[in-house]
């Protein structure tokens with residue numbers, strides 16, 4: 181297997197192509213521009229569709245159409261653009277159209293800035309748009325994981341007929357690392373009998389999110405909730421490092437997990453027993469592993485590139501069985517290894 | 529005796545929910561007749577708007593996607609691009625197309641998307657109870673222009689065909705009216721032509737249909753059609769604004 | 781010889797056909813259908829010329845025409 185150096189955003193785009201993505205629509209916004217730029221070169225080579233939409237609103241609705249017609253479809257953007265997509269994402273979730281949405285997050289709120297951010301965690305994991313719905317949210321921690329998780333995101337989106345999101349950030353998108361790319365996927369295998377492809381030898385197929393009659397809307401929501409329960413039961417993914425003997429477990433994802441890991445290394449050198457739990461799926465959230473670690477007497481330090489969002493889920497999972505501390509920085513700033521290390525030393 | 533007028537097959541058996549005398553139903557029939565005429569039932573995908581026609585998928589015997597308010601042209605773009613052999617149409621009201629969805633329609637048109645757009649101009653927001661639309665005529669009373677549309681304050685109506693006709697992308701643009709049988713016949717021809725333009729891969733086609741909303745205009749259905757003829761047609765002139773020369777003439 | 785067939789249950793009594801008929805032979809009936817509307821009926825079937833103006837104007841596609 182050949183290893184090549186790739187930028188996070190480009191690795192993600194190539195990973196999507198190899199996972200069978202054949203429709204991409206997006207709108208320029210830094211720091212995700214490498215994704216549409218890469219797609220504009222690559223899609224014609226694989227007979228796929230690249231479209232620069234007139235807005236993020238339009239892009240997500242193009243994805244709704246293409247995904248509803250049975251194609252593996254995706255859009256990418258960065259925080260303000262993801263905010264614009266929320267109405268469309270809510271429709272897609274309700275209509276159960278599989279697709280992948282990539283957020284290469286940047287600092288907010290408002291127009292914010294181009295620095296990296298994890299302040300879109302609530303938006304990604306709690307719905308974001310209107311109504312009771314969920315996205316399957318993946319958080320890559322390396323450029324290799326960008327490739328691996330986007331493939332998985334397409335598979336899970338199809339399996340559950342649910343939109344999936346890759347929550348990346350400016351640093352993850354811009355950094356270069358060696359990656360091994362998977363083989364090109366065979367697209368013929370994906371059977372989507374529900375897709376709107378024309379009523380040939382069957383009845384009407386409908387992609388719809390309307391439940392005007394109260395009982396219809398209740399049924400739609402119950403169906404969604406049952407699906408979300410199945411996803412929560414089967415799709416939690418996380419990685420642990422050095423937790424067995426740890427007194428303190430750092431909890432961090434994406435860029436901040438990398439900073440946390442380095443701080444952990446420094447602390448270990450000082451003889452401090454520190455471990456790391458890195459959620460790979462942010463929804464469904466690894467509640468049970470955290471609860472188990474809490475029951476085993478470990479304390480937690482949540483590290484985020486925000487003033488604290490995921491920490492709320494950790495507190496819920498730990499449920500007073502142990503102590504949860506937090507280290508975060510406001511958007512604009514990036515936490516340093518030294519800062520996290522100092523916080524560890526304060527606690528232990 | 530032979531049947532000379534029957535229900536098109538592309539229409540389902542469901543009773544339509546539209547208000548008595550609302551011309552949405554006539555336009556539905558004309559679209560279904562065009563689908564039948566070209567034998568497109570197995571390859572057509574419709575896109576329903578948000579507006580009174582939100583339930584259009586109930587009335588057509590066709591695959592359908594229901595779009596968010598104004599976004600039907602983007603949804604149709606996604607479908608058509610991944611299924612280029614299919615026939616894709618949107619059915620949109622004037623609030624949907626000319627207000628919240630103006631960017632989507634302009635860009636679908638300028639890209640020359642090979643889709644067909646059926647645009648219902650009834651000069652009002654029907655579904656939400658008769659508010660001012662971008663197409664509401666100067667002086668026209670609505671629930672949000674209770675003293676009549678004051679152009680010095682809220683500006684002027686948008687003429688969609690003329691607006692899109694400034695672009696190079698569209699292949700076929702026509703405005704027709706529902707106000708009498710002759711015009712309905714004409715509208716049917718324009719709608720067939722619009723689908724033919726798509727079938728022949730000529731590009732974007734749109735038919736603007738001057739329609740009535742008797743309920744929110746506060747008129748009887750026949751008074752409403754008279755109002756279309758006397759008030760709307762002068763402001764929104766009928767005719768073909770753009771047509772590809774090479775399209776074989778439609779025998780319908 | 782021409783004839784129209786009115787599906788009374790679809791009719792909403794909007795009278796667009798009544799107005800469209802060049803022979804003036806359509807009118808609302810003195811009864812109600814299950815939807816609660818007075819359906820249209822033909823007064824003088826002999827005079828129908830099968831022009832289908834009524835059917836063309838019917839928003840509920842409730843009229844079929846034979847000729």
Ligand SMILES: Cc1ncc(C[n+]2csc(CCOP(=O)(O)OP(=O)(O)O)c2C)c(N)n1
Pocket residue numbers: 578579580581597620621622623624625648650652653654655656661741
């Ligand atoms: C984002 C959003 N804004 C507003 C609405 C409410 N809404 C529903 S239908 C409608 C207007 C429909 O009017 P029009 O497009 O003219 O169609 P008509 O009902 O007249 O056929 C509006 C504003 C909505 N559903 N979604």
Ligand code: SF4
Pocket residue numbers: 545546547549550551552580650654655740741742743744
């Ligand atoms: S509100 Fe107006 S546009 Fe809507 S169904 Fe009734 S008459 Fe037609």
